[in-house]
Amino acid sequence: MTLDEILASLFPGGHAVKNDSGIVFGSATLRSGGRALVIGIANKTAVGVDEAIRLSGYVLDSLAREAGPILVLVDSDSQRMSKRDELLGLNEFLAHLAKTLIFADMNGRPTIGILYGHSAAGALLATGLATRVLVGVPGATPAVMDLPSMAKVTKLSMEALQEKAKSTPVFAPGLSNLARMGAVHVTWNEAVPLADQLDALLISMPDAHDRRDILGKERGGRRKAAEIAERVRDLALHSH
Amino acid sequence: MTAPIKHTAQSWAERAGTTSFNEASARTRLELLLDAGSFVEFIGPEQREVSPHLRIFDLPEQFDDGIVVGRGRLNGSTVFVAAQEGRFMGGAFGEVHGAKLIGLLRAARQIKSIPVLILFDTGGVRLQEANAGELAIAEIMRAVMEARTAGVKVIGLIGGRSGCYGGGGLIAGCCSALAVSEPGRIAVSGPEVIETNRGVEEFDSRDRALVWRTMGGKHRRLLGAADVFTDDTVEGFRDAALELLGLIEPFGLDRLKAEQVRLADRLRSFGACADAVDIWAAEGVAHAEMVPELPADQFIALANNIGRTSRDAR
Amino acid sequence: MEDLSFQHKARSRAGGSKQTAIIGVVASGNLEVLVERVLPGVECRLEIKTAATGFGEVWDAVVADFVERHSPGGLKFSINDGGARPDTVSLRLAQAVRLIEENGQ
Numbered sequence: 001m002t003l004d005e006i007l008a009s010l011f012p013g014g015h016a017v018k019n020d021s022g023i024v025f026g027s028a029t030l031r032s033g034g035r036a037l038v039i040g041i042a043n044k045t046a047v048g049v050d051e052a053i054r055l056s057g058y059v060l061d062s063l064a065r066e067a068g069p070i071l072v073l074v075d076s077d078s079q080r081m082s083k084r085d086e087l088l089g090l091n092e093f094l095a096h097l098a099k100t101l102i103f104a105d106m107n108g109r110p111t112i113g114i115l116y117g118h119s120a121a122g123a124l125l126a127t128g129l130a131t132r133v134l135v136g137v138p139g140a141t142p143a144v145m146d147l148p149s150m151a152k153v154t155k156l157s158m159e160a161l162q163e164k165a166k167s168t169p170v171f172a173p174g175l176s177n178l179a180r181m182g183a184v185h186v187t188w189n190e191a192v193p194l195a196d197q198l199d200a201l202l203i204s205m206p207d208a209h210d211r212r213d214i215l216g217k218e219r220g221g222r223r224k225a226a227e228i229a230e231r232v233r234d235l236a237l238h239s240h
Numbered sequence: 241m242t243a244p245i246k247h248t249a250q251s252w253a254e255r256a257g258t259t260s261f262n263e264a265s266a267r268t269r270l271e272l273l274l275d276a277g278s279f280v281e282f283i284g285p286e287q288r289e290v291s292p293h294l295r296i297f298d299l300p301e302q303f304d305d306g307i308v309v310g311r312g313r314l315n316g317s318t319v320f321v322a323a324q325e326g327r328f329m330g331g332a333f334g335e336v337h338g339a340k341l342i343g344l345l346r347a348a349r350q351i352k353s354i355p356v357l358i359l360f361d362t363g364g365v366r367l368q369e370a371n372a373g374e375l376a377i378a379e380i381m382r383a384v385m386e387a388r389t390a391g392v393k394v395i396g397l398i399g400g401r402s403g404c405y406g407g408g409g410l411i412a413g414c415c416s417a418l419a420v421s422e423p424g425r426i427a428v429s430g431p432e433v434i435e436t437n438r439g440v441e442e443f444d445s446r447d448r449a450l451v452w453r454t455m456g457g458k459h460r461r462l463l464g465a466a467d468v469f470t471d472d473t474v475e476g477f478r479d480a481a482l483e484l485l486g487l488i489e490p491f492g493l494d495r496l497k498a499e500q501v502r503l504a505d506r507l508r509s510f511g512a513c514a515d516a517v518d519i520w521a522a523e524g525v526a527h528a529e530m531v532p533e534l535p536a537d538q539f540i541a542l543a544n545n546i547g548r549t550s551r552d553a554r
Numbered sequence: 555m556e557d558l559s560f561q562h563k564a565r566s567r568a569g570g571s572k573q574t575a576i577i578g579v580v581a582s583g584n585l586e587v588l589v590e591r592v593l594p595g596v597e598c599r600l601e602i603k604t605a606a607t608g609f610g611e612v613w614d615a616v617v618a619d620f621v622e623r624h625s626p627g628g629l630k631f632s633i634n635d636g637g638a639r640p641d642t643v644s645l646r647l648a649q650a651v652r653l654i655e656e657n658g659q
Contacts, residue, residue: 049503049507049511050507053500053503053504053507056500057500057504060496060497060500063493079428079429081429081433081434081437081438082434082438082442082443083434083442083443083454084511085428086427086428086429086434086454086455087454087459087510087513087515087516087519088463088506088507088510088511089426089460089463089465089503089506090409090427090428090429091404091409091410091412091413091426091427091428091465092413092465092499092503092550093503094409094410094413094428095381095409095410095411095412095413095414096413096496096499096500096503098381098410098414099385099413099414099496099499100496100500102381102382102385103385103493103496106385106386106389107493121365121374121406121407121428122406122407122409122410122428122429124374125374125377125378125381125407125410126410129374129375129378130378130381130382144365144367144370144371144373144374145365145367145370149436150367150370152436153367154297154367154368156297164296164297167296168293168296169371170293170335170368170369170370170371170372171293171367171368171369171370171371172370172371177371178371178375181371181372181375182375183371183374183375183378210379210382210383210386212375212378212379213339213342213379216372216375221371221372222335222372222375223292224289224292224335224336224339225335225336225338225339225342225372225375225376226339227339228283228289228336228339228340228343229339229340229342229343229346230343231282231283231343232282232283232309232339232340232342232343232344232347233343233344233346233347233350234343234347235282235283235343236282236311236320236343236344236347236348236351237347237350237351239280239282239311240311240318240351240354265579267576277658284574284576285574285576285586285588286574286576286588286590288632295555298555298605299555299605300555300580300603300604300605300634300635300636301580301603301634302579302580302586302634303576303586303588303632303634325579327579327581327584328579328580328581
């Protein structure tokens with residue numbers, strides 16, 4: 001689905017969301033009532049310092065003036081790979097964007113990521129993975145790293161990697177792998193109006209408690225994470 | 241048996257003052273950073289909680305999966321600590337590795353009064369477990385912010401051989417404060433990755449001086465991306481941690497707003513600079529090109545003079 | 555990866571009272587040694603997972619020499635090896651014994 005199709009399907013009554021050279025921002029009235037802030041990245045744009053500072057600014061402005069959920073629409077490249085962005089401290093800009101979203105989510109503004117295109121690595125961490133609930137739209141292609149680059153770094157052939165990917169969801173790109181890991185909460189059905197599915201999600205929103213590791217365990221994608229975290233937490237609580 | 245104990249305490253302090261943080265193992269860093277003999281490990285190597293994924297790639301495992309977590313004392317006060325072993329799989333985040341840090345942060349959030357020291361030494365996500373590693377980093381970022389909201393001071397110490405790259409850089413950006421040394425580097429994309437993707441004209445990964453000017457400890461300190469610079473000894477990092485513990489204020493919306501201003505100002509002031517030397521010169525550093533040569537004590541004095549920190553805005 | 559296992563009877567039990575010790579890092583040319591005081595009498599066991607396959611005889615010789623020099627009775631050594639040279643292996647084994655025989659808990 002394109003950005004326009006997604007917006008039209010989410011907000012059949014219309015919306016005031018713009019795409020300014022890959023930076024998505026605006027607001028819309030929810031069919032269930034109330035308004036939502038909508039931000040995001042479009043057209044597979046890389047997320048660099050310039051993009052991140054704008055998006056975090058929209059979130060902070062909205063905290064002061066509005067209420068309601070924040071939707072983060074994602075079709076990005078990875079973080080921008082450039083000397084300039086690293087020179088200026090890209091890690092802080094991306095972390096700051098994630099922090100504004102996490103803060104919003106912890107303070108009455110539930111955040112919903114909607115991954116409809118591509119995203120990777122640092123860009124994904126600062127956007128979709130910084131929301132309370134991440135929704136996948138069929139056709140989305142999230143990746144931590146693309147397979148050719150992974151093949152280069154691990155010194156394995158593409159064929160060998162693809163073969164290994166058949167037996168585990170732990171490294172290869174893809175929506176279904178991230179769903180099994182617990183990163184993607186739900187994958188929507190593009191044959192059903194997105195407004196309906198958004199309504200259903202808003203009604204049944206989980207609380208602001210990060211349970212992705214438990215989800216990953218339930219779905220069989222991460223069998224150790226929840227248990228190890230719980231054991232360390234327990235040992236630390238009883239140690240002092 | 242009192243004489244041997246006294247001797248041990250003395251040599252512990254001497255060792256802390258002369259041991260390179262950069263060259264030490266994660267365990268040695270903790271041994272010398274924390275009060276002598278105070279360290280208690282959570283899920284130690286004898287538990288053999290190794291990565292369940294490395295065998296698919298026929299790669300060797302490490303019993304602690306490359307991170308040591310536990311509790312110790314710093315000048316008598318309890319701290320939680322996590323130290324990454326940068327030489328195992330580049331210190332990268334895998335499923336078990338990440339989960340150990342998450343559990344520590346969640347406990348800290350509940351207790352509220354015990355700070356967390358994270359000794360970063362990482363290239364980012366462990367590719368063989370890419371999805372689990374990326375997700376662990378996302379969960380750590382959330383856990384850091386939840387802990388900070390509960391009043392926990394989360395301090396990052398950056399000076400290891402793998403630096404603090406990738407998702408590690410984003411976690412560092414979530415910490416209350418950071419201490420960095422000359423060998424430390426903080427960035428998202430590594431030099432080789434930038435060169436592979438954008439060409440050697442964009443970034444020559446073999447130009448070490450360029451790498452350090454762009455991503456290294458001195459630049460991060462002068463930029464305000466790290467708050468304290470220390471020489472490369474474990475004692476230096478210990479003192480830095482103690483200094484930061486005394487300075488960190490509670491986290492809240494004001495801090496986030498101040499950070500938005502700080503980062504936007506940085507873009508406005510330095511967004512057109514071609515190199516770090518131009519940024520340092522613009523900040524008023526005389527003979528900016530000499531900064532890389534400055535010994536630690538002179539550099540620290542210079543940085544404090546420039547006065548750029550992120551103390552209330554991080 | 556290759557798994558190797560060796561059992562020996564040492565001359566005597568290792569000194570000290572610490573129950574475990576760990577030394578080293580798993581990386582190219584390096585190894586980690588986890589040593590635990592869990593065996594009866596003068597028994598000694600080494601369980602090795604190594605990334606360098608086909609060196610069983612070299613390990614056999616290094617281990618035998620180590621047992622002869624250091625009398626690690628009662629100790630079980632668990633090793634994750636990233637392809638270290640024999641002299642590095644000998645060094646780590648010696649370091650492991652020294653650590654577990656040290657004063658302290």
